[in-house]
Amino acid sequence: MHFVKKVPTSEQEKAAKRKEHEKRAQQFLRVRDRIVAKRDKGEYDEEILSLTQQILEKNADIYTFWNIRRTAIEQRIEANRNYLLELDVLDEEKAKSAQKVENLLAGELFLSYECIKSNPKSYSAWYQRAWVLQRQANPDYVKELALCEKALQMDCRNFHCWDHRRTVSRMAKRTEEQELEFSNRLIEENFSNYSAWHYRSIALTKIHCDEKSVKLDDSILAAELQKVKNAFYMDADDQSAWTYTRWLLENGSGKEFLRPESCTPIQLISASFHGTNTTLVFTRAVTVPYILTLVDTDDETSWRGFSSTSPSPTSARVWQYVSDTPLQIANPLETPEKSENFAWMSLTDTPYVNVAKLKMIFDVEEPKEPAFIQELLEDCRQLIELEPKNKWPLYMRSLVLMEYRPIRSHSEIVDNLKLLAESLDTKRVELYKSLISRQKLNFSIREQFARLLSHESDELVVRYSELTSLEGVEFLAGLVGSADFSGN
Incomplete structure (x- = not known):
């Protein structure tokens, strides 16, 4: 605790602690060896479940022991499945067998819960819960989502819990609108909840964007900026709301300086012939196989790429095809594959230039300001x-x-x-x-x-x-x- 003077530990106390630690280590090794021996013999019985539970309650991050438990439980699930297919078994007995499996799965949820209480960021324990839910006959998604919310109240940036919640949400078939409302509730409780802002951005994109367009409507952007404005004035030094605002600004922007290159759609900027070569320039790095879908040659050997990171790049924004004869490029350029019906654009007299894209890249014209x-x-x-x-x-x-x-x-x-x-x-x-x-x-x-x-x-x-x-x-x-x- 703060401001509490530490009392020096005596040599006798140190020795006692060391002895206790050695004792626990020996106990762990004995149990571990017993578990491994039973696993090697294929003995996935009640004892191996009990032994692995003893260890995991003390250290939930031993992934191998969770694997052993899953194997043991899967064997029981399979045995129950076969039992239910038998014709000469009474329905009452079948119900008891099925309930026994459900009780086993419920016990596994309890074990993982106890592990999470002592270690909320145990990947293995969270994963075990998702695995169990996928095998329960009637999983209680409401209870599981409530557990996630409780864990996030304790630590709003527990990404293990966030990952688990996304899995449970998919299993429960929750809508993106419901998830958006969930993020809204977390943000209202704490404007500094960076993870909730991020979760909100994902939900908004899934609701309002599609594969053809990743830009939010101006009405959505206006509403989101109004929401984030409250966070600015409450604590202008908090980065969460500012980072979210930057995402809103980047959304649909064509400016490379605002976004990583991986987010930039591939477009041909220019294609021109210079006497001994045809030069192609793209918005982002591409490979020769991609270029061959746009030009009237299948030759892969005469291409030369230009990059500041490599003298012989396999992927580059700028490529030259060395030849005294100009290439033809496919038109329309928006279609990534050649076909017999394509019209070819000649570069002999006039180069192709994507003027609109160049104007955007170099800010030649200012966009409309909402x-x-x-x-x-x-x-x-x-x-x-x-x-x-x-x-x-x-x-x-x-x-x-x-x-x-x-x-x-x-x-x-x-x-x-x-x-x-x-x-x-x-x-x-x-x-x-x-x-x-x-x-x-x-x-x-x-x-x-x-x-x-x-x-x-x-x-x-x-x-x-x-x-x-x-x-x-x-x-x-x-x-x-x-x-x-x-x-x-």
């Missing part, structure tokens, strides 16, 4: 005034400006990121340097975008812009023939 985004910006501004040393409102305002006002608010974005890097969040200085560099790169590219797109010139000039990274330049590989980055 009213709820304007309100979020104003909330962040007020919180910055109230708590000027709090990084979260400034960080969130910067992200929103990068998404919706990258041109109008370029200077403010850079100033905000510098303040975060130099004062408010120095542990993530490299992150902010990278974001600043990307904003400055985008600024320079916007000034030259029309010229590059019209093929008036294929030179990109970004001098003395304090760039720390060239990430993003690769998207212009099909339009740029030479580049000048001197002074960076």
Whole structure:
């Protein structure tokens, strides 16, 4: 306990504790050896259930002993199943046999419950409960969900319990709307419940999104931002609500700087012929087999990928096909497989350029700004005034400006990121340097975008812009023939 002076342990007490520990260790080894011997002989009887229970009550994380118990129980379930198929057995006897199995499974739930009480983060004990529920004739899902909720009240970030609850919810066929309401209840009890916010994001996605679209409707986003706003003003220093807000902002965004590459859909950005090679540029790294679904060749040997991480990558955003003859690309490009009915697009005279995607990548045009985004910006501004040393409102305002006002608010974005890097969040200085560099790169590219797109010139000039990274330049590989980055 705090502020309680520790009393030194005497040598006699240490010796007694050591002796007691050795005694318990010897007892454990004897029981363990007995269990292993019986398992090796295939003796999954009542004794092996009793012995494994003795050990697991003291240490629930010995997964092998849970496996042994499952084998023993499965044998009894199978024996009961065969018994019920016998024709000359009375219904009363069959009922007794079935009830005996149910009692055994109920006892297993009790054992795992006792183990969880002493170790709430025992993966093995939680897994055992799910295994038992899947084998009970009439599992009590309501009681099990109540147990999960009680455990989450004790530790809202117990991911073992969260995993178990997801399993039970599926077994109980609960709707995503019910799960959304569950997350709502947890958040109302504790705005700092990071896991509940995360669970809410999963439920919202399953309810409102499909395989073709991962973007939430503006009405949903507005309602969620209104909900999270209460958390901002209760404790602006708590990261849970801010992290959830970032997820809302990322939802449906085409900006790679906000999301990991794995979340970016694969799209062809440009395809162009340069005399000795055909260059293809994609939104994310792809392999040669994927490219062959888009072009009029099956040759896998003449491709060369470009990557900053490997001289000979198997997956890359930029690929060149070395040949004096230009390739043709499948049209429409949205269809990932070639067919006999495809129209082919020639690159001899005019390259293909996904102009809309490039405009999004380099912030050439600002998207429409919904009213709820304007309100979020104003909330962040007020919180910055109230708590000027709090990084979260400034960080969130910067992200929103990068998404919706990258041109109008370029200077403010850079100033905000510098303040975060130099004062408010120095542990993530490299992150902010990278974001600043990307904003400055985008600024320079916007000034030259029309010229590059019209093929008036294929030179990109970004001098003395304090760039720390060239990430993003690769998207212009099909339009740029030479580049000048001197002074960076």
